[in-house]
Amino acid sequence: MLHVVIMAGGSGTRFWPASRKKRPKQFLQLASDRPLLRLTYERLTPMVPPERIWVVTASSTVELTREILPEMPAENVLGEPVGRDTAACVGFAAEVLRSCDPDAVCLVLPADHVIKDEDEFRRAMSAGVRQVEERGGLLTFGLKPTGPETGFGYLQVGDVNRTIDDYHIHSLSRFVEKPDVATAQDYLDQGDFLWNSGMFAWKAEDLLAEIDRQLPLLAQGLRRIGNAQGTGDQAKVLAEVYPHLPRISVDFGIMEGAALRWTVPVSFRWSDVGSWPALREVLPSDNAGNISRGRTVILDANRNVIVSEGPVISLIGVEDLVVVATPDAVMVVPVDQAQKVKAVVEELENRGWDDVL
Amino acid sequence: MLHVVIMAGGSGTRFWPASRKKRPKQFLQLASDRPLLRLTYERLTPMVPPERIWVVTASSTVELTREILPEMPAENVLGEPVGRDTAACVGFAAEVLRSCDPDAVCLVLPADHVIKDEDEFRRAMSAGVRQVEERGGLLTFGLKPTGPETGFGYLQVGDVNRTIDDYHIHSLSRFVEKPDVATAQDYLDQGDFLWNSGMFAWKAEDLLAEIDRQLPLLAQGLRRIGNAQGTGDQAKVLAEVYPHLPRISVDFGIMEGAALRWTVPVSFRWSDVGSWPALREVLPSDNAGNISRGRTVILDANRNVIVSEGPVISLIGVEDLVVVATPDAVMVVPVDQAQKVKAVVEELENRGWDDVL
Numbered sequence: 001m002l003h004v005v006i007m008a009g010g011s012g013t014r015f016w017p018a019s020r021k022k023r024p025k026q027f028l029q030l031a032s033d034r035p036l037l038r039l040t041y042e043r044l045t046p047m048v049p050p051e052r053i054w055v056v057t058a059s060s061t062v063e064l065t066r067e068i069l070p071e072m073p074a075e076n077v078l079g080e081p082v083g084r085d086t087a088a089c090v091g092f093a094a095e096v097l098r099s100c101d102p103d104a105v106c107l108v109l110p111a112d113h114v115i116k117d118e119d120e121f122r123r124a125m126s127a128g129v130r131q132v133e134e135r136g137g138l139l140t141f142g143l144k145p146t147g148p149e150t151g152f153g154y155l156q157v158g159d160v161n162r163t164i165d166d167y168h169i170h171s172l173s174r175f176v177e178k179p180d181v182a183t184a185q186d187y188l189d190q191g192d193f194l195w196n197s198g199m200f201a202w203k204a205e206d207l208l209a210e211i212d213r214q215l216p217l218l219a220q221g222l223r224r225i226g227n228a229q230g231t232g233d234q235a236k237v238l239a240e241v242y243p244h245l246p247r248i249s250v251d252f253g254i255m256e257g258a259a260l261r262w263t264v265p266v267s268f269r270w271s272d273v274g275s276w277p278a279l280r281e282v283l284p285s286d287n288a289g290n291i292s293r294g295r296t297v298i299l300d301a302n303r304n305v306i307v308s309e310g311p312v313i314s315l316i317g318v319e320d321l322v323v324v325a326t327p328d329a330v331m332v333v334p335v336d337q338a339q340k341v342k343a344v345v346e347e348l349e350n351r352g353w354d355d356v357l
Numbered sequence: 358m359l360h361v362v363i364m365a366g367g368s369g370t371r372f373w374p375a376s377r378k379k380r381p382k383q384f385l386q387l388a389s390d391r392p393l394l395r396l397t398y399e400r401l402t403p404m405v406p407p408e409r410i411w412v413v414t415a416s417s418t419v420e421l422t423r424e425i426l427p428e429m430p431a432e433n434v435l436g437e438p439v440g441r442d443t444a445a446c447v448g449f450a451a452e453v454l455r456s457c458d459p460d461a462v463c464l465v466l467p468a469d470h471v472i473k474d475e476d477e478f479r480r481a482m483s484a485g486v487r488q489v490e491e492r493g494g495l496l497t498f499g500l501k502p503t504g505p506e507t508g509f510g511y512l513q514v515g516d517v518n519r520t521i522d523d524y525h526i527h528s529l530s531r532f533v534e535k536p537d538v539a540t541a542q543d544y545l546d547q548g549d550f551l552w553n554s555g556m557f558a559w560k561a562e563d564l565l566a567e568i569d570r571q572l573p574l575l576a577q578g579l580r581r582i583g584n585a586q587g588t589g590d591q592a593k594v595l596a597e598v599y600p601h602l603p604r605i606s607v608d609f610g611i612m613e614g615a616a617l618r619w620t621v622p623v624s625f626r627w628s629d630v631g632s633w634p635a636l637r638e639v640l641p642s643d644n645a646g647n648i649s650r651g652r653t654v655i656l657d658a659n660r661n662v663i664v665s666e667g668p669v670i671s672l673i674g675v676e677d678l679v680v681v682a683t684p685d686a687v688m689v690v691p692v693d694q695a696q697k698v699k700a701v702v703e704e705l706e707n708r709g710w711d712d713v714l
Contacts, residue, residue, distance in 0.1 A: 017671070297704050299697065311668075311682070312713045314374070314701045316690040318678070325668070327684040333673040340656065344671045347654050356669045 003104050004044050005093040008057040008111035009083050013345040014275050017329035026111035031282045037111045038068050056089050081242045087253035088245040091211050094204040095226035104204040114282045116269035124266040127167035128201045137260030139201045142194025144267040148184035153196035172263040214257050221245045276322045277335045329356045360461050361405050362450040365414040365468035366440050370702040374686035383468035388639045394468045395425050413446050438599045444610040445602040448568050451561040452583035461561040471639045473626035481623040484524035485558040494617030496558045499551025501624040505541035510553040529620040571614050578602045633679040634692045686713045
């Protein structure tokens with residue numbers, strides 16, 4: 001049976017001061033009045049009933065996740081005692097799913113993406129799922145690039161294996177890490193490269209077999225966690241084993257060396273909302289090019305990104321700024337320096353100002 | 358006996374979002390960790406005991422005033438039902454004082470100025486007070502100008518009447534309204550002009566006699582208020598009469614036409630803290646020229662004025678901005694446009710966002 005695994009483990013310091021240790025990006029109402037995680041969940045319920053939707057998140061955000069997704073069974077929220085990158089995350093989910101459904105097929109999705117064209121999204125997901133159900137292997141969804149982006153990894157497609165509901169299922173030729181802009185332009189010109197979206201499909205048993213073959217230490221830890229399911233010891237075993245799992249990504253730890261692997265080019269409107277300025281991709285702007293959420297008063301100000309989690313924000317005569325405010329913290333930074341928010345978070349850590357971290 | 362009257366009736370929209378209808382500028386901790394009103398009070402206690410210090414403020418801020426000045430008798434806080442400009446304010450105080458002390462001498466001071474050199478301040482005040490005690494008339498303190506300021510009115514001095522404790526007491530030749538910069542430079546070059554500080558001294562009976570002579574309608578209203586003192590009807594009479602008092606300033610309604618008037622040039626370091634950027638006159642800056650109050654994280658940012666009433670404010674890579682934050686409102690404006698905060702307050706009023714007004 002098809003299960004969806006939502007990966008909600010990100011820490012998201014890029015969205016300070018809205019994001020905090022106990023409320024990372026996926027819990028923020030960045031794109032609408034619902035948190036990104038909730039939007040992701042609602043995008044999937046037309047495909048899969050709540051009892052077959054699972055969320056893997058940090059232990060510290062398990063309760064918050066349950067509050068945001070009250071329709072989902074509480075046990076479907078899997079808490080990671082510590083983050084150990086995505087290979088451990090998807091393996092953990094596969095072990096838990098296989099223990100309750102030996103034939104589980106997993107659609108694995110990040111919690112923090114914004115997707116328009118939801119029908120097209122679900123058709124594409126269904127095509128990928130059908131491929132792995134019928135032919136096995138590990139599948140990754142690739143976005144048709146719309147520009148020479150340097151912020152994503154790329155996938156090179158191989159031959160077409162078959163076509164499902166107008167979607168071409170290709171063999172996956174290779175992964176490449178984030179390129180420079182010239183290389184990205186080459187990829188775009190070549191036409192056989194896709195953006196690596198971080199969305200996957202596989203049978204739980206196929207994923208675990210690949211982990212067995214490629215990452216034996218991870219497999220060993222995951223097996224202990226899997227064997228403990230339903231024994232009453234699972235929390236104890238998880239807390240013992242998880243912190244020692246190898247830390248590696250699913251792309252480079254599993255997909256890169258997988259024996260049978262596929263990719264499906266998809267083209268629904270998508271954003272990973274990687275930074276405050278990226279809100280421009282998902283929110284409409286006013287006549288002066290300002291993007292805003294929350295109560296704002298904007299006078300003679302242009303092209304700003306303004307996000308309030310409560311306070312009224314008033315901007316007068318300023319341009320190209322990101323201004324974010326919560327009741328206990330405010331940040332002002334030019335749009336083209338927004339990545340420096342990480343330096344602020346580091347400084348707050350140095351000062352021990354934990355109340356705003 | 359000498360009494361001090363602190364005028365604390367200002368509304369101070371120029372300090373939004375820190376200032377609000379129920380917490381105007383004089384109640385803000387702009388220059389230190391104590392409100393400006395408290396600093397003004399503490400500046401005076403070496404001269405006058407608390408029971409002879411009086412505050413005139415809006416009815417809505419009487420309780421807040423009593424909280425900030427707990428050592429002062431509660432009845433020394435005089436509430437104006439509505440603001441009717443400074444002639445009514447000083448006349449009201451003079452009526453109340455005369456009713457409990459027929460020989461009252463009043464030193465009248467704004468609540469929201471910042472003054473360094475406090476000893477010199479008190480020596481100057483004492484000299485002015487002695488002049489009106491001994492020779493009667495109305496006296497205004499004038500600041501020796503340090504530049505061609507266009508934000509103040511000016512006083513032209515006349516002949517020296519006498520010298521008290523090294524302070525020259527001049528007759529007051531004339532008042533002039535805020536000049537343009539060329540005129541201000543002329544005044545500076547002429548050398549016989551002072552900034553009009555809004556600080557006064559007079560006997561209560563001399564002030565009331567001038568009001569009688571020049572503003573008979575005001576005098577009539579004030580007499581009704583004065584006669585009601587101690588009858589148990591004073592609150593009722595005040596509420597009835599005060600809203601109908603003529604609205605005029607003490608400078609143009611009383612001083613300009615006064616029969617006997619003096620001015621004392623003074624030169625202590627002084628600021629009326631007229632706007633957010635004026636905080637530069639009263640607070641020290643960091644190495645990058647930033648002025649800040651409250652918890653801030655400043656990275657690669659220069660010459661900003663940053664004021665927090667609670668939230669941590671983080672500025673990255675911005676210059677010459679005023680950033681002010683409270684838990685429920687934030688303002689960002691270039692230093693050279695800070696006067697536009699008034700337009701924000703108007704817009705909030707138009708929208709009916711009373712919770713942040």
